[in-house]
Each structure stands twice: as structure tokens, then as C-alpha cells.
Amino acid sequence: MLSLDILPLSLPTIASLSLLTSLYLLYTLLSPSYTFPQKSPSSSTVSHLPIVGALQFFTKRWDFFRLSRDAAKTGNFKFFLGKHPIVGLSGAEARKSRELSMHEGYAILFGASPNSLTEDSLANDKEFSGPGGYFTRRIVKLMKTENFQKSLPYLMQDVRTSLDTLAKSPTGITDPFSSIYRIVYQLTMRTVGCNDIANDPLLLEKTLNLYETVESSATAATMLFPWFPSPSVIKRTIAGGRLYMIFNKIVENRRKTGVRGDDPLQFLIDQGDDVKSIIEFVVGALFAGLLNSGVNVAWVLSYLAQSPEWLSRVRAEVSAAAAKHSTHPDPSAPLIDQLSTLPIEAWESAFPTIDLCLKDSIRLQLLGSAFRKNISSRALNVGNGEVVPPGAFVAYHLGDNHLNPDIFRDPEKWDPSRYEEGREEDKKAPYAWVGWGAARHPCLGMRFAKLEQNIITAFFIAMFDYELTDKEGTPVSATPPVDFNKHSATKAKGVYLKYTLRKT
């Protein structure tokens, strides 16, 4: 029998050595293997941790970006996030369109959608998400005028039904980041998803909860170690799986029974698309659609509540639009009934004031970074001799222009008049305002986002007088400040609207 005495090392020593070796191997495995070439920008001066890299990019993104940018000679800087090499760009030159991949950038670094985070995810598949890929082709088709024309009565009815429910509430106080956000979710479901869910309040609530679970799971840990089964990753996987199962059941049911729907899902089925692509599309489109719209509609109503001047301008605009475009047989019918007869052309053209309100809300709420990845084999010049090397990601923080006091006076203030004649701050620098994206990647849902913004705002204002309050209904003078360190449009906390039915 082998005696332990003949081993040259004791068991505790062997255990310690094994542990150290494992830790060393883990360290080597997790540490970046990428070497930035010489022409890359200088390193960010903000502290970096081993393995994790620039943790502040997660915890305080806008602060990290500003500090790094201001300390760098050219305004551009490099850093690691886990193993991922990233170049932070700033200034007008950075906003120029380049041959970089948007989808590969977001798939790994954004992390707030169910199919992101892994190199081989569908979101990262060029055939699916790339330019001209399946996702783009399908969403472009759904955003056509004929579809809006067809769905307009249903969209208006959805808004009306929700506002009627609000009108019956005994408190007359609502959190718009919950109630109005839910209306946007329903409209988005109708426009890129399916009526089976849009018509069913329970299924709407259930899928929204799953959506929110996935969205809130984008933590630093899930982004850095997507393969590690942390509670967030597990929760996200389960919620994503449940969403998929709900849609799968509806698709299978339609296929089995032959009962057709009249909605985007049916359109996808009729194209002969396979179930996996259909579900990936619908879930992806819901994320793209709700991320900014839901939050901005609620912010606009809240901003209006604190600005009598803009509220009265919007009221006047809503009345004028109804007077000009309504086809209601009774011109003295309530304003909301008149609005319900507006054609799509009016909804898309008669609300320039609401548009300005949304524009400045987007400037404040489009938080975080735009991401790209250099998937080419060549280094891309960024204008001053510096390059984005192959394989590196690019992060451009939208606060670089949207919160720049040299472009937008008093940048943290919501003030739609900054775009009006005489000020036109958005024209002060190239691509100063990029709220709908630009160049190679304009927002594909802009028309729908504006349409739902206009319908909800106009209906709400036609139906209610309202003011900004706390939860108990005590008036407050202003919305809380926006946390510019967030990674995407964020719901305000503690904002309530107290409303009463208008007598018109």
C-alpha cells in the first residue's frame, strides 16, 4: 500500500498548490488576450480591475466616459471590459458613419435582450440581424403605411379603453411609468407581435413581467461572464424561455387548427418563416420597440405636467388637429370622439409640438452608449491618426453630444424651445441630435414611435386635466433629476399624475 509518508509534499501543501494553479489558470483564461496596436488611442485613466476591467463603465457609465474623454489628449481612449477590447470615441468625428457592425456591438455589450451576450447568439448572426438580414427585412415591412392604416382603429381603441379604465379609478392618481408604459406595451404587441396577447389583459401582464425580468438582468456579471449561471443569468434564461414558449404555443396552435390571425405574427407565418426565426423576431422587435417608447411617452406627459406653457401649446395643437381633420358627423362631439376619427395622415403630420416635446425627452432619455464592433480585418482610422483596431468594440456615449453645454444650453433641462427658430441648437454641430440614430442605422421604428406618442398624448390631454404629484396626490413642482449614468431610457421613480375628467 502506498504510504502518504513517501510523498515529497504534505496534503495541505498539495491542496494549496492545486488551488493556486486553478486560480492562475482561471486568471489567464479570463484576462484579456487581446493586444491593442500602437495607433490605438491612449488608455482610459479611470481605474481598472484585474479580470473585470473598467467596472465603472457599468456602475457609472457617463462619469466613466467623461473622465476618460477629458483626460485623453484626443478625446478617444481605450479600455477593457472583461476580455473585450473597447475604444471610447468622442467628438463630431466619432459620430461619422463607419464600416462597423452595429449588431455585433450590441449583441455582446448591451446585454438587455434575451438573445444577446454570446458570440453565437442569433442576435449576432448576420443572416438574422445584419444589414438586410431577416430581422431588418421583416420590421421594415411591418412599418409600412398600409399596416398603420389597418391597425390605427385598434391602436386608438386600446388607448381609449385604458384611459377609460383610468377615468374610473377612485383615486384619480396614476404612475405613468406603469399605466402609460403598459399602454405602449400593448400597442407595440399589436404592431410587431400578435393580437392573441394584445387582446388578453392577463397574457399582456404576464409577458410584460417576463420582458421586464429579461431587461433587468443586464448586470455587469451577466455581461462579463455570460456562461456563469449567476441568479441573473438563470432568471433571464427562464424568463426568455417562457416568452418563447408563449409565442410558440400561439404559432403552433394557428398552424394546427388553421385558424388565422390578422396580425404581424400571421404575416410572418404566411411568409413561410420557421418558428424559431418568428419567435426571435417578435421578441427582438418587442425589445427594440418598447425600450425607448414606453419610457418616453410617460416622460413627455410628466414634463408637460410641470410646464404650463408647453401643456397649453399642446392642448391648442390637439384641438386644432381635431378641428381640421376630424370626420366626426357631430362637430360638437367631445374632443376625444373627434380625435378617434383622425386618419393616419393627420396623426403623422398634425402634431409638430408634441414632436418637439418628444425630441427633447429623447435627448435626455437616450442614455448610455451606442455600440459597434470592427469585424473587418483592417484598422479603421478615426480621423486623427488613431485607429479602431480589428476585433475591437466601439462605445460612443450619447451624452457626448446630447449633454454637451456648448451645443445644448442648460443641457439637463427639458426645454423643447431649444429646437425652435432662433435657437435651433440641434443644428449647432454635425449630428448634434441623433435621437433616431443616423446614417447606416436610422431607427426603423421611428414612424410607429411617433404615432403612438401622438395618439397617447393627444387622447390623454383631451380626456384629462392633470398635474404632477407624489403618490398621495400632493402637488410637486418638478420631475426628479435624470440619472445620466443609466444604460438606457429609465422609468422615473415617485412620479405620479393626478387627473380629473375634462368637461368638453
Ligand code: HEM
Ligand atoms: C422613442 C422611441 C425610440 C427611440 C428614441 C429610438 C432610437 C433609436 C436609435 C437611436 C437607434 C440607433 C441606435 C444606434 O445607432 O446604435 C435605433 C435603432 C433601431 N430602432 Fe429605434 N427608437 C425608438 C423606437 C423604436 C420602435 C418603436 C421600434 C420598433 C417597433 C424601433 C426599432 C429600431 C430598430 C429595429 C433599430 C435598429 C436599426 C438597424 O438595425 O440599423 N425603435 N432606434
